[in-house]
Amino acid sequence: MIATDSLNTDDLRTKILDAARHLMVTDGYSSLSMRKIAKSIGYSATSIYLHFSSKDELFYALIDEGMDKLYSQLESAATACKENAAQKLDAVCRSFVDFGLSNREYYEVMFVLHPDTGSRYPADKYRKARQNIDVISDTLKLGRDEGSFFVSDVYLMANTIWAMLHGVIALLIAQRIDRGLDQQSLIRNTLHNIESGLTSTRRFVSLDSEND
Amino acid sequence: MIATDSLNTDDLRTKILDAARHLMVTDGYSSLSMRKIAKSIGYSATSIYLHFSSKDELFYALIDEGMDKLYSQLESAATACKENAAQKLDAVCRSFVDFGLSNREYYEVMFVLHPDTGSRYPADKYRKARQNIDVISDTLKLGRDEGSFFVSDVYLMANTIWAMLHGVIALLIAQRIDRGLDQQSLIRNTLHNIESGLTSTRRFVSLDSEND
Amino acid sequence: MIATDSLNTDDLRTKILDAARHLMVTDGYSSLSMRKIAKSIGYSATSIYLHFSSKDELFYALIDEGMDKLYSQLESAATACKENAAQKLDAVCRSFVDFGLSNREYYEVMFVLHPDTGSRYPADKYRKARQNIDVISDTLKLGRDEGSFFVSDVYLMANTIWAMLHGVIALLIAQRIDRGLDQQSLIRNTLHNIESGLTSTRRFVSLDSEND
Amino acid sequence: MIATDSLNTDDLRTKILDAARHLMVTDGYSSLSMRKIAKSIGYSATSIYLHFSSKDELFYALIDEGMDKLYSQLESAATACKENAAQKLDAVCRSFVDFGLSNREYYEVMFVLHPDTGSRYPADKYRKARQNIDVISDTLKLGRDEGSFFVSDVYLMANTIWAMLHGVIALLIAQRIDRGLDQQSLIRNTLHNIESGLTSTRRFVSLDSEND
DNA sequence: AATGAATGAGCATTCATTCAT
DNA sequence: GATGAATGAATGCTCATTCAT
DSSP states (O other): OOHHHHHEEEEEEHHHHHHHHHHHHHHGGGOHHHHHHHHHHHHHHHTTTTOOOSSSHHHHHHHHHHHHHHHHHHHHHHHHHHHHHHEEEEEHHHHHHHHHTTTTHHHIIIIIIOOSOOHHHHHGGGHHHHHHHHHHHHHHHHHHHHTTOOOOOHHHHHHHHHHHHHHHHHHHHTTSOOOSSSSHHHHEEEEEEHHHHHHHHHHHHHHTTOOE | OOHHHHHHHHHHHHHHHHHHHHHHHOOOGGGGOOOHHHHHTTSSSHHTTTHHHHHHHHHHHHHHHHHHHHHHHHHHHHHHHSSOOOOOOOOOOHHHHHHHHOOOOHHHHHHHHSSSSOOOOOOOOOHHHHHHHHHHHHHHHHHHHHHHHSOOHHHHHHHHHHHHHHHHHHHHHTTOOOOTOOHHHHHHHHHHHHHHHHHHHHHTTTTTTTTT | OHHHHHHHHHHHHHHHHHHHHHHHHHHHHGGOHHHHHHHHHHOOHHHTTTEEEESHHHHHHHHHHHHHHHHHHHHHHHHHHSSSSEEEEEHHHHHHHHHHHHHHHHHHIIIIIOSSSSSSOOGHHHHHHHHHHHHHHHHHHHHHHHOOOOOOHHHHHHHHHHHHHHHHHHHHHTTOTTTTTTTTHHHHHHHHHHHHHHOSTTTTTOOOOEEE | OOOHHHHHHHHHHHHHHEEEEEEEHHHOOOGGOHHHHHHHOOOOOHHTTTTOSSSHHHHHHHHHHHHHHHHHHHHOOOHOOOOOOOHHHHHHHHHHHHHHTTTOOOHHIIIOOOSSHHHHHHHHHHHHHHHHHHHHHHHHHHHHHHHHHOOSOHHHHHHHHHHHHHHHHHHHHHHSSSSOOOOOHHHHHHHHHHHHHOOTTTTTTTHHTTTT
């Protein structure tokens, strides 16, 4: 009995998230509304409030979901690649870019948009975001242990790499990149720059002297 | 007298743009409304239509304005630096990052936000966006002529650099980067990666043999 | 209990229709607004959308309602008259005129006003309009079978009669007819002309030889 | 000097009316606005108020204009036909119908619409409307003198005829007539009925006894 | 657990009109 | 005679949310 009930409950919660995600991809975030979600799953709008206390909370759940999805994708990419660290990093980075380009509106919800209300992304959810960066960090550590990457602050560099990839994804998604350019070449260029930075031995030399 | 009159008119246009930019960044594009703009400058909503025929047009004017401002900043950075191409590129990139971080409102309007209407960014405005990238392109050409940069498709690389810098700026502005990290180091890392990619001769080899 | 609930709901729908019909005739279609309707019945404008998905739909519901009312009136007139076809037609026509003059609001909505939007009157509603004309058609057929009416295309003639009656009603309702004239005489004249046309054997001869 | 000035003035007034008429036909009455009129003639909206104190007044001027136009058309039809009264009446009626069908929006302004404000059509303008009915009256008189029309109250019958024609025109214009029907046949039918009523000797017999 | 009824606030946009110049 | 600047009121419609049931 209880099990059935809770299953049904989870069912609806899942249905809502599925519908929300779907509508967001179809119509864009800003035209996502509680009413539309409700309609698309055949429930009343009121019912959504039994599972999410506000649109913001639903929004955060969507981010959560996305972070999990991204994580599992990055993880498989990392474990699937049995070669050296450079190859692994390449695989992870491509996997990230691929996630963004294949899940455009998802990506926007996770990394670009913020709810209209002033409410901030709940601090405790950052862990899920961090998880993803850790996949990069781990690969960098691997490369450092291998002796192929020259990098002192691994976590900082992981964030740097993430940021650079984000730039590419965000602009491509927003169609702000000259259409004449080949998307794949742009991505390849970015990955090349990342790798060069990691393998360059001149690292930190010119940079530490930056302010002198 | 006449001068004053026309000044007053321009004044209102400017006031509108200022208010719009501010509100857009504060509340997000979708929460920006003609009424709010009007209220915040003490005019009626109708008056805005005396200067902008629609919300979209107002939005595009905002972008335009920002593009001009950015261009003049990049140009000064480029011309101010009389050293080699690497230094010049460093100056230009830093100038770009600096623009973003010091003009968060402008930056978001220009590169992050986008209307959800189907309306496309007017083609003739692309030129303004492109001229900023050209500042980077020119510097890359300089480096290639000097023999210090190894880059085949200059325009593609300029876009790549722009995208990577954009990622850093966007995440910093949105406060999506772990606060424990030092902002300057993140930027320095990025610039290092960019430079490494330009000076590395192993271009494309390990990453993808497609173009070899 | 349940009955009461559903009654309340229907109540609101009816209230809306009543208010809308009244306002439309008072102020004209283009000056009819959802807000005005709402205000006049003490509900919020939003509530109207619980019953009608758009202003157009509300408008069409109004027409529908009127068509039904008119039909039941014409039908009774037709069945009540047991005499010959001429008498029956007279009764039906008078019933039509009477409907218009006694239900000015209904009549204008049904036959005079029209939305300025490009939206077309839904095809499936034509049936309701048509059934009213069929009451006339049937009477004409009766007269033809009796041998008292000379009419080749019954449906065409029914429409013609309807149109002529409409002219009289519309102008009387709009008070565009010289007030010095006796309304009853005007109607009597019209009916006389109609009857003469039906009983005259000189059909079409003098007017147009096109079809002879 | 003075002459020139007043010519210029009349010019603008005429331009306004022309533009208003044109826009009304193009976009429909309810989307006619002072601003649009002004724009289409290259003047400021304010300027219209130098010639018409309100939209209503402009509206009435339009009716006036239409009445004149209709009158001149009916008059030519009447004088052009040198035959008997029946032919003449036929010509006049057809001319009226033709006016309505060829000047749809014009016709609506003149005979169907009324301004949104409660303001009534100024009484002194009725004379222009009456003029048109007189053309019909005159023809009826002619027929009576000829001995071909049997009609006691000429003015009443003129109004009756006008009303019947109006019904046909109004419904055709509003596209409320079954499209399957031939427009010309409908009109012919109407004219036949009118003529039959005039030539029928049984006139008034059955009608006067109506109430007995 | 689920909902139907209801609403206040908000949206972009258009309008007729005024007024100082 | 003509206008630019400005506005208050209005429009249809959508939204997130509440509440009694």
